[in-house]
Amino acid sequence: xxxxxxxxxxxxxxxxxxxxxxxxxxxxxxxxxxxxxxxxxxxxxxxxxxxxxxxxxxxxxxxxxxxxxxxxxxxxxxxxxxxxxxxxxxxxxxxxxxxxxxxxxxxxxxxxxxxxxxxxxxxxxxxxxxxxxxxxxxxxxxxxxxxxxxxxxxxxxxxxxxxxxxxxxxxxxxxxxxxxxxxxxxxxxxxxxxxxxxxxxxxxxxxxxxxxxxxxxxxxxxxxxxxxxxxxxxxxxxxxxxxxxxxxxxxxxxx
Numbered sequence: 478x479x480x481x482x483x484x485x486x487x488x489x490x491x492x493x494x495x496x497x498x499x500x501x502x503x504x505x506x507x508x509x510x511x512x513x514x515x516x517x518x519x520x521x522x523x524x525x526x527x528x529x530x531x532x533x534x535x536x537x538x539x540x541x542x543x544x545x546x547x548x549x550x551x552x553x554x555x556x557x558x559x560x561x562x563x564x565x566x567x568x569x570x571x572x573x574x575x576x577x578x579x580x581x582x583x584x585x586x587x588x589x590x591x592x593x594x595x596x597x598x599x600x601x602x603x604x605x606x607x608x609x610x611x612x613x614x615x616x617x618x619x620x621x622x623x624x625x626x627x628x629x630x631x632x633x634x635x636x637x638x639x640x641x642x643x644x645x646x647x648x649x650x651x652x653x654x655x656x657x658x659x660x661x662x663x664x665x666x667x668x669x670x671x672x673x674x675x676x677x678x679x680x681x682x683x684x685x686x687x688x689x690x691x692x693x694x695x696x697x698x699x700x701x702x703x704x705x706x707x708x709x710x711x712x713x714x715x716x717x718x719x720x721x722x723x724x725x726x727x728x729x730x731x732x
Contacts, residue, residue: 479527486517489639498700499564499683500640501580505573515639522560529554549657554675559647562683563640566594569704572629583705584619584627585637591625596706626705642703644683644713649674649720651687667729677722681713686720 489510492502500518504510529552536548565582572581583594619627629635655669673687680686699716701707709715 478529479525482524483522484520484524485522486520487515488517488519489513489515491518498703499562499644501565501567503577503580505580505582505635505639507575513639515641516563518563518565518640520563520640524559525557527556545658549659551653551655551657553653555651555653557647557649557651557686561644561646564642564644564683564703565639566626566637566642566705567703568629568635569596569700569707570628570631572631572633572635574632581629582635582639583637584629584633584635585641586619586622586625586627589621589623589625591642592711593621593624594626594628594705594707594710595619595621595624596628596704624705626710628705642711644717645681647680647682647686649678649680649686650676664732665730667727667731669727669729671725671727673723673725674720675722679714679719679721681717681719683713683717685718687723 490502490504490513491497491500495502497518504513506512531552533548533550533552536543538544539548566585568581568583569578570581571578617630617633626637652672652675653669654672655667657665657667659665674680701709702711702713702716704710
């Protein structure tokens, strides 16, 4: 059984309460909400799932020993792929001078590598002297011209759009395996194991791959992933769980 979904969610605000760092709830410019209109943080463009259930047919009509020791197995692997979560590349400072750093975005360099960012410190300020010894800053020049994003200094105009960055996708295989023993027509025992991420494939998705529980990342480390110039910019492995393999064992008696 398989399913594929293509979707595109668009909005100008995703988290109206402070529930995530990835997409600030406050607009960059409260006088221009249209400037925040973009793909939503809930926009996972592609999702594909495939599930196979295989109930081994062998030895079902054999003697008790063969049927219960060798037979009575069931396997159910599940494959899931989902496009990564979008996030807003942020300046991490009060760029628009409104007294609030939340929502202030970065400067986008179309000629740079979007995986590289530079912070507000590594830039050169260009000044024009209006009086001896007291130049006014008229422009900024980023030291790294190859950076795709530059954290917007105070008073400068951000050019990056909302939700232009993307975390890693879900690319995951789970497995359910069960062994059944029948002792009478109505009495039986089932031993089963559920393997979440059975291949232990590291997935830094910004959340858990099998449910919607909080991701447990520290707020400081998580925030740094979205700010150019930090050591963990665009590196979700520095903030989010790798979603390591998890195994659940279950015993069930039926009668």
